[in-house]
Structure formats: structure tokens, C-alpha cells
Amino acid sequence: MTLSQAPAAPAPLDVSAIRGDFPILDRMLDAETPLVYLDSGATSQRPRQVLDAEIDFLTRDNAAVKRGAHRLAEAATDAFESARARIGAFVGVARPEQIAFTKNATEALNVLAYALGDPDSSRSDQLRVSEGDEILITEMEHHANLVPWQELARRTGATLRWIPLAEDYTLDLTDLDSLLTERTKVFALTHQSNVLGTVNPVAELASRAHEVGALVVLDACQSVPHMSVDLPALGVDAAAFSGHKMLGPTGIGVLWGRDDLLAQLPPVMTGGSMIETVTMERTTFAEPPARFEAGTPMISQAVGLAAACDYLDALGMDAVAAHERGLTRRAVEGLSQLPGVRVIGPEVTTERAGAVSFDLAGRHPHDVGQVLDSRGVEVRVGHHCAWPLHRRYGLAGTTRASFSVYTTTAEIDALIDGMGAVIDFFARFE
Amino acid sequence: MTLSQAPAAPAPLDVSAIRGDFPILDRMLDAETPLVYLDSGATSQRPRQVLDAEIDFLTRDNAAVKRGAHRLAEAATDAFESARARIGAFVGVARPEQIAFTKNATEALNVLAYALGDPDSSRSDQLRVSEGDEILITEMEHHANLVPWQELARRTGATLRWIPLAEDYTLDLTDLDSLLTERTKVFALTHQSNVLGTVNPVAELASRAHEVGALVVLDACQSVPHMSVDLPALGVDAAAFSGHKMLGPTGIGVLWGRDDLLAQLPPVMTGGSMIETVTMERTTFAEPPARFEAGTPMISQAVGLAAACDYLDALGMDAVAAHERGLTRRAVEGLSQLPGVRVIGPEVTTERAGAVSFDLAGRHPHDVGQVLDSRGVEVRVGHHCAWPLHRRYGLAGTTRASFSVYTTTAEIDALIDGMGAVIDFFARFE
Amino acid sequence: MDLSSLYTDIVFEHDKRPLHAGLREPFEAEVHHVNPTCGDEITLRLHLGGDADAPVVEDISYDATGCAMSRASASIMSDLLIGHTTSENEPVAEHLDRVMHARGEEQGDEEIIGDAVALQGAAKFPNRVKCVLMSWKAYQSALIEARGALGWSA
Amino acid sequence: MDLSSLYTDIVFEHDKRPLHAGLREPFEAEVHHVNPTCGDEITLRLHLGGDADAPVVEDISYDATGCAMSRASASIMSDLLIGHTTSENEPVAEHLDRVMHARGEEQGDEEIIGDAVALQGAAKFPNRVKCVLMSWKAYQSALIEARGALGWSA
Ligand SMILES: Cc1ncc(COP(=O)(O)O)c(C=O)c1O
Ligand SMILES: Cc1ncc(COP(=O)(O)O)c(C=O)c1O
16 A cells, blocks of 8 residues: 555644634624735734733733843743743754844844954954855845845945746756855855745755855745744754744744854844943953844743744644645646736745745736735735846736635635636726 | 912822733732832833733734735734834824834944944935044943944944043033044933933033034933933934833834934845835835835834833823832932942932932842842842943942832832841841 | 725726827936835936926826836826926825825815826725825926926926 | 842851952963853962873962852852862862752752852852852863963863
């Protein structure tokens, strides 16, 4: 029997039980229109468990962390530091010292770009971007993993290069050898495209980058919420992701870095809680992660994000990924059958994540989104902070549906039916 | 009658009603020890109204802001932008465009320091700190308003100077004319010392600074939560404060700046939602405040902070200030009468805010704090992120009690009694 | 939700057959405006006649990509403004601006803004307001530039 | 809360009359450690004797500002370590480190750490653990430096 040889498929998610944890999903948009939330790639909703964890903390242990000697401050510091360890564990990081909290993934990527550009020559040349160096990114990056590197290039005189996109919506690696060279100091790429759903071959690319001595920075914003990710195992050197895309609070992001990297990088933001000694003349800085956490941190948000990790792990990230794979297949197949609709992303037969972007011939995504919204179907329209990617495919924008643990197949069907209605609606005016 | 000429005293706060809004205040630290929270200067507690505002938003309107076209995104954007206007109004700012959200006050000060140091020469020379320029601060600054300016000086070759502290715990303005000169590009100072309680003569100093063409940056972290503050009326150019010190959430701070200042400053963090156009080669940036808000912002936290402003305004900031003035007087007078206790801060007869720091002769603040903690009295010990200030007075640290709207006179008495017990406890070992 | 208030026949008429579209010579100013949230873009050229005291909009030519609302708005605007003095055009732009920011609480006056009343359905959708106003903002920037180029500062 | 487990007579004895305090010559290494949260500081000098294979701690001299726990810890440490080889001292430091990180779940063995058992009350107060361990960390840094200075790398 072949069945016994197949890897055990994770048990399917009990989506209706899950939805019971997300009060917002019962909301009506108006008297007749229930909410069909298909914009989880922008921000996810939060289960009661996450809200409760924050409230419990705030009504029991809230105090300033790290600075206080009293019992309440110790309870708060414990909660905060346990959250750090919990969140690290979620992405395979055993040492909490490697996890620094930022306000979002964007800040984490900026911190890396600023620290790598700091001219201080006491750290290894390999970790200092300066004139003549190259920074490599890809044409599918979110602005958050593009503009900070452009700015680093501007500040330092380094050159920004990028891996182009191929017709099949994956990276075109044909010229990789001439793009990734001894001159490349940093290679920053996304794990999953937030538009195409493309999953990049990160481990392979990271090892190629390490051969030429480049540092590898991963934008893990769209992978960590949707599949099991072990950052150290991927072989990258640093990574960034955001709490609000993985059922956690806004206002918290994660910067992960290997010990030797963080130990050498200078701070970017400075102030309280990240110092060792301060005189009016001179300041020395604390070890990581404190060095990267100036000022009062996102305390209750860290607690909330740890609860989100608990929630996701209780479901099982493999089950989450399988669930979203099913939704993605249904959406891609259903949409592709509609006249004039073209899905902008790889075939469902490839490894492909659950951002389903599409174009309706002759119709601007804003108009498409407006009609879908009138039916309660909430999708994202525009360039999704990946303008160069859209230019590459000659598109002003796309309409994107994206999913999470609480998304149902009925919602996918509402999207497909909705697109049918969009097509009919505009046909009236032809 | 003289009574009719006196300014109407604000009605006293109904502290016991207020305490009913703060669930954490009923907490026991152990079976016998109720919480006496006297560390509100580090972080305040939050009323149910603030918690509820966040939860209501999250369970009804949560979506990504600014980027979405669907109704949920519009509801979220409305809530977020109304919060911006509400928070601006709390500090006398009529134009919400002048309010940019950061993760804390520390980030706001860093953003100013980085933006002012950006070498781009297209903006006015007056807003560009470079070699040979001077930055003026004071010896009483919190590290958050000290280290970023030290770092700016290091990056640019500018010189950091400071106004020293006098014996009476106020700024020593004797040499102001030689410190604040045509060379001074930026003058950054705190409104209220977080250690001494000293209130600086900001309006007067700002007008002196403007005479020599210096930009004035105010650290308003300790004033905004405790008294009525009208930032534009103070005559400063930019200011920073944090949500978590004013009954609001952690993870949100405010950068306020005048239109002409923000319009000229370049962005510091870059990424999504702060761009105008992006190509792989070049990015142009949005207008303020978007320009300073890269990535997904602190959405529910902004809503929570707006609710905190509502809460404080309902009490009346003059009543809040009067309440804390009474507590401060009681604390200073009570503590001063204890043998060996010396209050480190101005006399209560002067304008003085409610940070009451003190020294117990021969005893390290850590030991003092430990014994107070055993009685449930939660105070801060150490240098309170103002290490140079402590050095100036020859102190390794101090013990600090600080107050908020929910602090009672009974809690002040618990502090004073506690200090009596501290003295007795250590006398045993003499 | 009532889509018909937003997508009227007039809007689609202008979307399908935009008036004055394309980029033409002569012009004194060319501006490029974008709506960063959705990526809509307009390149707009303005040609003034008349004199410094009473400039006349001789031509507005443009190339616009965007949603139906934004394209219709550019078409309606150019048709409304061409042939009029800049001071005649001012109240038109102001009235539309007020209506668009009133969230549907204020009705547009057809006497003043002509076909642009067909755009007012967007006022109920704050996100769409930007679509409608992008071309009008572009006209305003172009006007400042053109006056500058001609030495006709206001 | 039980303060007496933290503030014992032994702690105060050492706090009042610290052993081996002051900075003395000769020394091969001098280090300066701080506890950034509370501002405690220690300058510690180490003088080694013996030879590369079996270095002996001839002297530990120091200048410490800090709370009673941190000062007592420096006094107890110097008294425990002086006169012993660095390898004899290793298990002492390790045992204390383990006890201090056990949050009160592990009792210190007086056979191994002598008077330092009096410090273990701090293990229940995570914030005070740093006070106790600061001088021990300073000793460890000084040892690495002194070995380096003498060419006695381990
Ligand atoms: C006077 C002063 N400035 C700045 C800060 C820094 O605030 P935050 O840690 O919220 O950034 C604080 C509080 O810690 C403060 O009291
Ligand atoms: C791939 C990717 N990178 C980066 C980001 C930026 O995340 P944030 O806005 O939370 O900083 C996002 C989400 O917007 C994203 O999808």
C-alpha cells in the first residue's frame, strides 16, 4: 500500500471552531452584508486568546521592564522575557538573545541597513557596507525590503543590484553568478512574495551567497505566519517579521540575527535601557538584544505575540500551511476560469503560498475592489507595496486575496462568485 | 473678598472612583501585601476605558490602515486618523499632519537626530547639523534626550554642549550666553526632569534659542501626562512624548513638529506607506506625517492613546496637576523629616512636578527599594536613565516615587511609613 | 451598499471616451502626480493664454492611468476648465473639493460643477476621494508652474 | 515577603567591613564592570602567582560601589578565591552561578561556596542576582586578561 508511505497529512483545521475565537469575523458590514475578510496578508485578525493575554498582563503585571527592582517590575520583566523566548522558539531560535523587538518588520530591516552602513571601522569589514560594495535584492521585494537598501546605497556610495523576475513569476536566476559576487556585501530577499505567492529557494540562495561572503537578510513577513519556519536552519544570517500578520498585535516586529552578527553591529536608535555607561561625553552600549531596544519596549504587545505563537502552534503550522494550500488552490482554479481574469503568480502545482493576486482585463483593481466590497468581500487593491514588481508585469496594480487560519472555503467561493458579479456589473456599461 | 479674585481652583479628583477604573490597583503582591504603585513616572497603569477602546477597535474595525480600499480598511483608517487628531488636540496641536507616531518617545528623538544629521544639502542649512555646529542639551536629560544627540555629534563632527545643573536642582543659566550661540543648531531639553521634578522655563529658553536661530526640541515625556501642555504655545519647534506614561499603551510615542520643520526633514526609516513613487532605481517620499511612519503603524495603540487623552481631559489636566502637586508636597515634607533622608529636587514652594527622588544616607537605593517592596511599596531605584545627573550630585543612584491620577494620600503615607521601617530595618545591623 | 451612486453612466462614458486626453503642444507646464496608495498616475500639461491679469486655460492635455473614477474625473475636469479664465475656474475647483470632503453630506451644484456632479458618489468613500481629486490637484500644481514660467505670478 | 533570607548578618558584616577592599599593587589585570540598571560599579585587580599550568590567585583587590548584596559578594568572593589555584576556584564560581540562577530552587553547598551561601537569598529576586554576580564576572574577565598579559593562555 502506498498510503502508509505518504508523510502523515496534518489533521485539517477545525475552521468553524477557530472562527469562534475571532469576534470580528461575525461582524456585518451593513445590515445585509457579512464580512468576508480576505486581506490577512495585509494584517490578520486576532483571536480572543491574544487579546486576553494582553489584558491579563495589563491588569495584573504591568510595569516598566528591565529597569525596575520591585516585584511588579520583575513580574513584567519575566513576562516580557518569556515572550521573547517563546517567539524565538516559534521560528526555531533557541537563544532569546538573538531576538530584538522592533515596532514592525520595516523597522527591523531599517535597523539592519543603518547598522551595516555605520562607518565605525572597529567591526569586521564584512559587516560594513561602503563605497564600491554591492547590495543585492530582488525585483519582487516589498518596499520595506527595497527602499532601506536603496537608502543605504545612497548613504554609503554602494551599488544596489537586483535579481529580475521571470515570466513564470519566480526569480530569474540566469545571471545569478554575475549579480552575486565577491563585491556583494548584503543579499536581502523575501521568503514569500506578498503579491505573487512565490516561495523563494532561500536555503539554496543563502548558501550561494555565503560562498561569496555575503550576509543574507530574510524578509520573513509572509512566511512565518503561514508555514513552519526554522530561521537558523534556512541558513540566513538575519530576518525580520511582524506580529500583526501572525494573529498578534500591531506595534511589534522581530529582528532576528545570529550571535556573531548582532554582537558586532552598532546600535541604531539610542537612549534608555540600551546603554552600559553614560557620561555627558561618552556612552558605551549594552549587549544584544538590549542594544537594539532603545526606550520603553512594546511590553504587552510582546506578551500578545507570544500568545499568538501559542495559538498557531496549538493548531500546528503544518496544518495551517495545508489549510491555506487548499484555499489557494480553490481560489486560483476558480478565478482562472472566469473570463478576462488572469492570476498573477505561479501555478498551483508548484510550491506556492496563499497570496492570490489577479488582473481583470480592462478593469482597474480599484473598481474591481469596490464592487467586491459592496458584497462584503474585503480584498486589497493596488501595488501592495511592491510597485516595481507590478511594473515588471506591465500592471498598474492587482487585486489580491489573502488568507489565514480562519478563512473558509465558503469565503473563497464568495470571492469567485463576487468576481463573476464584478464582470457582470461592468459589462452593463460596455 | 480675596476669594473671588483667586483663579478658580479645579475640583479635586475623585480618586476612589478613578481607582475603580484601574483593575491592576486592586492586586495583592502576596497574600498580605496590597500593591502601592509609586512608579508611574516609569510607566503608568491603564484604565478600563483605554483597554476597552483597543478591544472594541480590534473586535470591530481592525484592518490595515491607509493602504486598503475596502470598508473595513476605511473604518480602521478613520479610527487611526481620528486618534491622531485627538492626540494632537490634547497637546494643543490643531493640525494632525504635525503628529507622527513612533514606537516611543525615544524613537521620536532619534528620528529628529537622524533627520537633522542627514547630509542631503537640498534643505535649509539651518536644519542640517554638520561639522563645526553645536548641539546644546542639559545635564538633567534622560538618556533618551542625550545619547541620540551624542551620536549625532559623533556622526557629523558637531560638538555637544550642555547647560550644567545648579546646587538647587535647577539649570544653572549663568553661562547661557556662551553656551547658546550662533553656532547652536539644535537645543534639546526636557520639560520636566524625571528625577528632580524640576520644571524648566521652556518658553523663555525657547525664545532665547530662537534669537540665535537654533531649533528647539522638547522632551515632553514627563510634562504631557501630568499637566496641561500646549506645545505650539511653548514656542518650541518639535517635541516627543510616550503613550505609556499617560495612561495609554506601550508601543506608541508621538513626534510633533511644526509644518515647516517636518516638511523639510528627510525620512529616517523607509518602507511601505511612506513613499510617493518607487522604482528599483529611485524612491520619492510622501508628505509628513506619512513620511515618518514607515510600515504598518501602531493602529490599535493609537486608538488606545486617544482614549487615554479622553480620560485625562475628562478629569481635567489642571485638576490632575493640582492632585499631583498635593501628593508631591505631602511626600517631600514627610520624607524630609526622616533622619538621613534627603530629597533630591527643588523645594515644594517652587513650581515642581511629582517625581520625588531621595537619598538615604549610607544606604544604597537598591537596598532601600528592596525593603519598601517587601511592604508592597513599588518605587524605582537607580539612576533612572539620567546617569550624568546623578554623577553631578555625587550619587550612585536615588530612590524615586512618582505619581499619577490614581495615587492616594494613603499611598504617600505608606511610602513615608515604609521609609521609617527601612531606617529601622537597617539600624538593626549597625 | 449602493454602487449605482458611484458608477453612473456619465462616469463610464468619460472613462470609455475621455475628453481632451493625450499630451499636446504647446504647454507652459507639465506635472506628474501619483496616488501612492493605488499607483494611479497622471501626467498633465497646461497651456495658458490671455495675460498676466486674466490668464485663460487654452488647453489641458493629459495621460492618466487609474480607476474609472480618476479617469472620468480628468476628462470632466479638462472639459469644464478649458476655455475659461483661471479665476472663473477657481470656484469650480473649490466647490468640488468641498463636496468631495463632505462624506456625502453636501450635494454638488450642477450649475457650478457640471458633469462633475456625477463624481460626488465617491464622497461617501474616503478612499475614492483621492481618485477624483488627483487630476484637480495636478491642474493646480500645473497652474502655479505655468504662471511661474510665464512670469505671471499671482 | 521574607527579607531576612536576603539581608543576613553575614551580608551586613561583609558590607560594613569588606575583606580585601581597596586597590593594591602588584596586579596583572584591572577590569571595570558596571550594572547598567542600577549603576553599581566595581574596579577589580587580579594578581596571579604560580605558573602557566597552575596559576594561583595571589591577590584580588577592588573598589566597589553598590548595594549591600553586591559589596558583600565582592568581599566574600575575594576571601574565598585568594590563595587558591584558578582551577580550585572554578567549581566555586560555577556552583554559585548555578544556585543564583535557580530562583531559590537549589540550595548552595557551604562546603563549596563557604560564606557565599549567605548570598543565595538573592536568587529569589532575579534583579538582585546581577548584584551578587557582578564581582564574580569581573573576576572572570580579569582572569582572562591576566593570563593574556602573562602569556599563560588557557
Ligand atoms: C524625561 C524622559 N524622557 C524620555 C523618556 C523615554 O521614554 P520612552 O522610554 O517611552 O521612549 C522618559 C521615560 O523613560 C523620560 O522620563
Ligand atoms: C513581504 C513583506 N515584507 C515587509 C512587510 C512590511 O511589514 P510591516 O508593515 O509590518 O513592517 C510586509 C507587509 O506589509 C510584507 O508583506
